[in-house]
Amino acid sequence: MTAQELTYLFVGLTFALYIAIAIASRSSSTGEFYVAGGHVNPIANGAATAADWMSAASFLSMAGIIAFEGADGARYLMGWTGGYVLLALLFAPYLRKFGKYTVPDFVGDRYYSQTARLVAVVCVIFISFTYVAGQMRGVGIVFSRFLEVDINTGVIIGMGIVFFYSVLGGMKGITYTQVAQYCVLIFAYLVPAIYISIIMTGNPVPMLGLGSTLEGDSSIFLLDRLDGLTDELGMKIFTESNKSMIDMFFITAALMAGTAGLPHVIVRFFTVPRVRDARISAAYALVFIALLYTTAPAVAAFARINIIENIDSVSYSELPQWFKRWEEAGLLAWMDKNGDGDVQYRGGAAFSPAKPIYSDKRGVNGERELINEGAPGPNELYIDRDIIVLAHPEIAKLPDWVVALVAAGGLAAALSTAAGLLLVISTAIAHDLLKKTLVPKISEKQELLCARYAAAVAVLVAGLFGINPPGFVAEVVAFAFGLAAATFFPVIFLGIFYKKMNKEAAISAMVTGLIFTSSYIVYFKFINPSANTEANWWFGISPEGIGTLGMILSFFVALLVSRFTPSPSAEIQALVEDIRVPVNTLGKS
Template identity: 75%
Template sequence: MSAQVLTYVFVGLTFALYIAIAIWSRSASTQEFYVAGGHVHPVANGAATAADWMSAASYLSMAGIIAFEGADGARYLMGWTGGYVLLALCLAPYLRKFAKFTVPDFVGDRYYSQTARVVAILGVVFISFTYIAGQMRGVGIVFSRFLEVDIDLGVLIGMGIVFFYAVLGGMKGITYTQVAQYCVLIFAYLVPAIYISLMLTDVPLPMLGFGSTMNDGSGTFLLDKVDGLSQELGLSIFTEGSKSTIDMFFITAALMAGTAGLPHVIVRFFTVPKVRDARISAGYALIFIALLYTTAPAVAAFARLNIVDALDNRAYQDLPAWFSKWEDSGLLAWVDKNDDGLLQYRGGAALDPVKPRYSDTRGDLGERILKNQPTDNQNEVYIDRDIIVLAHPEIAQLPNWVVALVAAGGLAAALSTAAGLLLVISSAISHDLLRNTLARHLTDKQELRWARVSAAVAIIIAGLFGIYPPGFVAEVVAFAFGLAAASFFPIILLGIFSTRMNREAAIAGMLSGLIFTASYIIFFKFIAPEFNTAEYWWLGVSPEGIGTLGMILNFLVSFIVMQMTPPPPQEVQDMVRNIRIPR
């Protein structure tokens, strides 16, 4: 069977599975809708957390980024896993003992302030929407490339599926679908990686394979071969970074603290029965996540070898079919600078501007003609990073069922994250904004109806973001972490570890962290992008890493304001002491 038919089969089967699970696990109360009744098994919660966490970015983009950046990619690998240590040790068990439904619940109750609650609601909604736009776009890309439907139709199908199980099932439906989606996505990620690892090194585990010798009889280590080849072609050296140490440090810290402060991850720990389960559940989640994260750099190293092998000095008309398919999708491009009919893949950007702009005509060999100016270097090939994971099985000439599997895995990753985010948005509206702020008289049944309505509205807005992506989404998603690190993480942490921490300090700290981080980012990204280089950055910290400084500022301001204002009421101090004790 062709890869396309198999893709239809796999995607159809997995979607049917998700719908069946949704029907089996409908929610009947707000308790079930928000936190799955609070009795999810810790292993199931770990798998659901992993699927919730690993988005289209982790699944589709990360290995591609590492393939091009090499050692600098470590900031994502460490940043997006190290945050779980902070979460498991410093936040999850205590928030479980607090035993409410949402992050704004905690902020509002701990800081005895409706203002703080509303600020938290705004933060949750903003972070979740910026994130979700990228997921819906990921769904659209997978559909358009593998099922050859329009990107917009792909987004609509994705919306329909999520609508079904998120609106019907709430957290209960989402949790068990996410467990299934985790299994699909990790299987789909590991199978091609194992295949390719065996092809190149004879070692089945990719995380060991990329530290082994090549099986071509040369006895050289795979990474040495990658580095040698890169040097020869003028590509960046894979095992060496180009970012400054201080910038790597600050970006990694911002991603870690941001991970621990993201509401859709925190809320997963409200769904387990006990404090002890919350602790172990974070451990399971990290094992499940680490399986993909330790494989990603191996996939990246393999991809660099395979791409050079498949493209460099090949004649355009001899290229395999995937090249022209991705060229049609606008994610690959070739400009024949020296008119030899062969592709030269070298260091540096091939085109100016970097992203291809196609004209309507085709060249003599059938290649798409570009409007971009060719650059002075010898590189003739543009490769979008996002295609590495999706195209790698085809590049390595793996069987069709593996190619089809990867598409189903990408959809699982994007849909599971989208559903988790939608639930957070819906509970922020129905529970935090309506029940706890504007309309306190709501009965449980009315609140549940509002929860479903807001989930439905949120899906429609998210779908519109996917169909009409605002240009700034890609910029903003990376900074959702910086903002979470500079706002939520410090005030939740201090709220647990300091009984003296009070309302005034929390509001002052959160505002100073947010305003500082947001202005730095807005200045360098939107007002004066021409100054966005290391020599103008404050202390050499890029906008990506500035959340760490915002977080430090938040802590400092909180400490100072705390000393000058009265301590929190006795019952709040008692509550803090109470959540520190499991029983």
């Protein structure tokens, strides 16, 4: 079988599996639709959380970012795992004890305020849609490259699958499909990593292989070799940090607090039966996540070495097949600036603007001709970092079935996250907006129907985003984390740990975090992108890390306002005391 037939086979088999699971676990009540009835086993919930969390960005982009940024890429590794410590220690057990369906539920009840609930709903919907758009791009890339179907067809097929199991199955269906998707995606990530680790270092464990010597030359460590290569070619040295310490610090903190405040992750802890299950479930989730996250830097380093050694100073006509295929896909580009017919891969940008704009003509060597202007400096090559994970098995000449497996894994990662997000959106609309705010009189049956409709509409909107991806997808991801950090984190944290925290303080904290963080990001990303340089940032903090400052500000405002406004009622204070202990203390059930 060819690689393409194998890809069709793997993708087809996994899709059939997801659909079978969805049919077997349909939801029949709102409780099952929103939180799977609260009966999910903690290990299964851990796997589902991991699949929910690890998106196309984790699976496809992260290793690519580390491959090109080296040590600076660690902000994503630490940020996206360290957040689970905050989640497990500060949020998960208490929110499980609180025992409702959503984050706006907590905010609305704890702060006895419909306004607070509405602000939370708006944040939830905004954060979740931002995220879904990114998943759809991932689905599109995998389909267009591996199945050679049109991106639009790819997105429609993907949406069809998600539509089927999220609308039908709700949280119950999603949970068990996510467990299956976790298995598919981690297998697809580890198999090529182990394969390549054995080839390059002789060590089958990629995390150890990364710290080992090279196969065939035990006198030199792999990372030293990579540092040597990058230095020699005038690139940033792989294991050395280039970002300023303060910016790394703030970005990592924003990613951590943002992770802990993301609604689609928090809601997963409402699905386990007991408080102690919520605690241990967070631990399992992080084990499952860490398996991929500690492998990613190894994949990144292996890929970088392979790319440099396979491409640099090779003449275009002798380049391997994969190079030309990704060039056709528009994710690689070469401009023969010195006219010698060889690819020079060096530090610095190859041309400006940085993304390739192809003319429909061919250059003298047969390469796709570019309209971009050549940048000064010797580098002639543009590589989109999103292709690293997908292209690497081919670059390392692994067998076809491994290449096919990676495509199925990428789809599993994108679809599982998309489904989790769509569910959060539909819950926010049906439960928080309709049932709890606008039309409290609707019956459970009507609410369930509304939730299904809302999920269907959300799927369609996300599909539109996938077909016409707004140009700002990458820019707004910083938004999602910054906003989660600056709005939800302080309000949930203080709601649990500070009994005197009241409605006035919560609303002003959320609004402050929201306005401060979004103004900073909107200014530097949309209004005045040319000013987005270190010299203009406040305290040297990039828009990616501003959520941390927004969070500090939000905490400050909350504590200040709560001093000068009345404490919450005795009833609310009793509620806070109750969520702090695993057993019921209120004397009613």
